[in-house]
Amino acid sequence: MSALLATEDRGRDRESRIRVLTADEHRAFLATRTDASFLQHPSWAGVKDQWAAETIGWHDGDSGELAGAALVLYRQLPGTRKYFAYLPEGPVADWADPGIDRWLDPLMTHLRRAGAFAVRIGPSPAYRRWDAARLKAATGPGRKVGDVLATEVDPLGTAVAERLRARGWRRCGGDTGEDADAQPRYVFRVPLTGRTPGDLWSGLNQEWRRNVRKAEKAGVRVVIGTEAELPEFHRLLRITEERDGFCLGRSLAYYQRQYAVLNAEHPGRMRLYLAVHQGEILAAHTMISTGRRVWYQTGASADHRREVRPSNALQWKMMLDAHALGADVHDMRGVPSTLDPDDRPFGLLRWKLGTGGQVVETLGEWEASVGGATNNALYRAFQSYMARR
Structure with missing residues (x-):
């Protein structure tokens, strides 16, 4: 799974970038965000031992400061080299930012390179x-x-829901x-x-x-x-x-x-x-x-x-x-x-x-395909499977 290597992805607007964080870097950031869920701390990856995991961070394109972080769990789709990505009660980001694409687009790019066909997130508002x-x-x-x-x-929760829907995200x-x-x-x-x-x-x-x-x-x-x-x-x-x-x-x-x-x-x-x-x-x-x-x-x-x-x-x-x-x-x-x-x-x-x-x-949990014809088809099949369950 090559995309779990420490690579950098840049968003289309080049205002923020993603890179893989060390556990210590992740914990240091969360210490500044005392409202973060325990499901977003690096230790949770050790609890979910049947999932692959990585911690990623968003860096401001100008200052380089860490502006957001996430624990991403990956579950492989049987018979494929594709993964379902899950950010439980995450990412820890500025949900009040109306320019949500500034960090959402780099996330989708990073997950696509990681081999994910779909992603589920849990917005905090x-x-x-x-x-x-x-x-x-x-x-x-x-x-x-x-x-x-x-x-x-x-009002923030209402705004975030509208922004996600406008970008094709589906409330589970x-x-x-x-x-x-x-x-x-x-x-x-x-x-x-x-x-x-x-x-x-x-x-x-x-x-x-x-x-x-x-x-x-x-x-x-x-x-x-x-x-x-x-x-x-x-x-x-x-x-x-x-x-x-x-x-x-x-x-x-x-x-x-x-x-x-x-x-x-x-x-x-x-x-x-x-x-x-x-x-x-x-x-x-x-x-x-x-x-x-x-x-x-x-x-x-x-x-x-x-x-x-x-x-x-x-x-x-x-x-x-x-x-x-x-x-x-x-x-x-x-x-x-x-x-x-x-x-x-x-x-x-x-x-x-x-x-x-x-x-x-x-706000509950929200899902989206990470884009591309193959990933979209896999995601539709995945939805049908979950519906039958």
Whole structure:
């Protein structure tokens, strides 16, 4: 795969150029962009070990300064020498720049030379936001989050979507098909900036405050685990998947690799929180932090002794720790779009709504062919295959 060599590509307007970055160069740039997703850090390539990967950077044509960066994952199309390129929640670039072609065109040129037939990106701007109180009041049979008037529509997100559509990019799954995204389109975020721990406590609804107190009174202890407790976390995750009717399909080895590579890049980047009651781990949650962002990634809990509310205790402790780390937001990751109380997935949304945060619709993921007759044909075949799946 010759294009993974350190080459330079120049955009048509010659205002920016792309070159392959070292991991240290990439990390140094991300240190200046504290809002970047953990999926765009060099360590994530070590988690996705079945993908080829490279880190690239955009350099200003005049000053030569690094203006953007991306972790690019490549998956080979079986039977070909072509690749599907994926930039999860990336690239980390100036999405507010109306001259998007200044860095988008060099990206497509670089990917074409890398042998990619298509690319998927995850723009960072938000699209719409809904406060918890508004959604709670709107629940009902057949209702969806998108049916409710948003508390806020992000003008930047709207502009970016229009710019991408005008250039032939396709929103995966369309405007309603969030299931086509590899990363969650609807996420739940608790704002932390300018708030005290007391404010966070007041933001919890009565049920959440009652459950946190119940856990404390029952003697639930929240501790930070180590790699040694990952097998127990994974066992509880399998129980949770069966109980709640979903399947992440991730092995214990996946979480062990993730824990090792993320913490090797930055000690404490991934934490394992454990809720212990009477000497037994009843629940376990993973948390990832980068810059000024913190994510609750995956949660698992036992089927028994649920009345002592270990998951509420865990999440409250994680929220306080995120605040202590100086994070701007506690991102609780994906939520379903249903507001129908009779839909099984609604339980997860209901639980997160109790923290008083916001449901945020991201721009989702966008795909495009990298151009050329052969690549266009491969991309159409790829779309048909994914549709059948």
